[in-house]
Amino acid sequence: MKKKLTYAYLSVFCAEMSVIFRAGIALGDGVRVLLADADKDGKAVLQGLLDELVRGEPFFSALDKSGYFPGHMIGVVRAGEKTGRIVEMLKALSEYYDRLDRLAVTVKNAVFFPLILLAMMIGVVLILITQVLPIFSDVFGRLGARMSPLAASFMRFGEWLSGVSLILALIFGVLLVFALVLRVFPAARARVFKMFKERFGGLGVFGETASYHFISVMALALESGLKAKEAVELASAVSGGTKAADKKNAECARLLSEGGALADAMGGAGILSAREAQLLNFGARGGVTDATMAEITSRKERELLERINRLVSRVEPALIIVISIIVGVVLLSVMAPLMGIMNSIGG
16 A cells, blocks of 8 residues: 555645646656655655656546545546646645645644643552552551551552553553554554544544535535536545444435535535525525635634634643642542641650
């Protein structure tokens, strides 16, 4: 399986190809210029594309046969070449992939930082119950006293963790190897991602992200000159993969095939809200369906980013509060009896 291209690379590639088309340079010559300044991975992509162009393939076909580029991009490029709007379509694709790249970075940050904070929390608690509490236990023993039942329970749990530390280390090692395998082998990573997407892709933010992908591709497809039915098929291929998304996409296609308006089909399938569907109806009446869809896409992006940021702003303080409570309870369970002993000695 060939390496999947990143959104950042696709955005830059489409922008550069838009300039080449606008300048009227022969595609082969333009790709050769890009090839001369590309890195190792970029050279493989561009060389595959150049080989197909040299054989006389049209641009969309060369993209397809090179084996690197996503199907929805090829569909939009094909429509752009057919309608004579290839420059505009490549520029729109560049902006589309730039939006997806920003969204992907936001999602990664939203997951990464809470995970780091959670790991730090677990580390602090483990040090307390496996290293600090035994020290206090020795102090209590020398003073002829006992730890509180709660502190003793924490310490027994810490002793149990120390006893199974080898097993925990093995589990951690297996997880680390699994992560390395996913990083090195794209096919395995794609398979795991597909399983995760099928199970959780229709829930919460993931479901909204699927709807955003559908609407974004619809905006591109309509702008490129594709009919509504073809645009829905293209958008479904991009946003599908989960039961919830596939159900919505199939319902949208069904309503459209029965003669319904595009806005009513997307609204009836739950892809657009009632307000957004009405706005799209107004755009259709004014003959600006593609522009209206682009505006809805921008709104969806802002709403999705705002929701992700809200989730992060709630999760991080919640984790801090939880770790503070746990650490506080552990320390108080030890310090309160110790302070009582010290007072008795002082009295």
